Amino acid sequence: MPEKITLKYAVDGDDFTKAGLASSDLKHTLKQIGYDPGFIRRVAIAVYEGEINMVIHAGGGEITADIAPDKVEVWLADSGPGIPNVELAMREGYSTAPIDVHELGFGAGMGLPNIKKYTDDLQIDTTVGVGTTVYMLINNN
Amino acid sequence: MVTVKELSDNLSLEILTTCDEIDRPVTGGYCSDLLSWVMGRASEGDAWITVMGNINSIAVAVLADISCIILADSSALDEEAKNRAEQQNVIILRSELDQFTLCNKIGELLGV
Ligand SMILES: Nc1ncnc2c1ncn2[C@@H]1O[C@H](COP(=O)(O)OP(=O)(O)O)[C@@H](O)[C@H]1O
Ligand SMILES: [Mg+2]
DSSP states (O other): OOSOEEEEEEEOSSOTTTTTHHHHHHHHHHHHHTOOHHHHHHHHHHHHHHHHHHHHHHSOEEEEEEEETTEEEEEEEEOSOOOSOHHHHTSTTOOOOOHHHHTTTOOOSOHHHHHHHHOSEEEEEEETTTEEEEEEEEEOO | OEEHHHHHHHTTOEEOOOOSOTTOEEOEEEEOSOHHHHHHHOOTTEEEEESOOSHHHHHHHHHTTOSEEEEOTTOOOOHHHHHHHHHTTOOEEEOSSOHHHHHHHHHHHHTO
16 A cells, blocks of 8 residues: 555534444445454544544534554544533543434443544544544554 | 354344345344444444444444344334445344343353
């Protein structure tokens, strides 16, 4: 493969039937390149949780993924409400997801903890009223 | 080693999707209806026991490398979920048993 591939995805705001398409496509691409399945799984899960958060909490956004032989870096940027208390949001079980998405199986408050678990670096850059950018790094080792 | 097909035959499960993953090995199981718990805690190759038969379950199964979804309590599978599952090669089975009873039987079969 070349040194680095950049993929971009637009994530639709309130269409739950499309939620997960970007992470599925990214997974498919990584598989075709021939990465280790365990590495692919970590990327897929972390990006899915970020993608779902953009759909549920932020009205959609944009995903940029930089794919290199030794690592994948992903930025999930939205212009949603922002996160007032990141430390609280990181806690297992903390969720502000509306009731109707609970019926779909979302809102367990485990998304950000899952991202933390499966990535080597997670940074949340957020401003209330402006938006959120979630950065994640997954090393291939 | 137990395959999806053997699990299905032994427990008289209803096969809801046509795809070619039926001989895939089932290496364990995980039971939850909350998608992020499955994402965070299920292992690759697990059979996933749930009542959530919607389109989001399919994405979770694909991304977490689940071997099959087993719908407990005769729970419903949405039409769009069925279509997405077939596109993405996710096998979905169904049982009349409740989650507890079903997990017990699966555990016995897998020897865990
Ligand atoms: N992109 C985002 N924009 C605004 N708020 C967010 C975003 N991502 C996460 N949050 C906040 O952080 C909380 C915890 O997120 P998460 O752990 O994924 O749990 P859940 O999505 O199940 O609520 C959310 O309930 C929400 O309040
Ligand atoms: Mg979430």
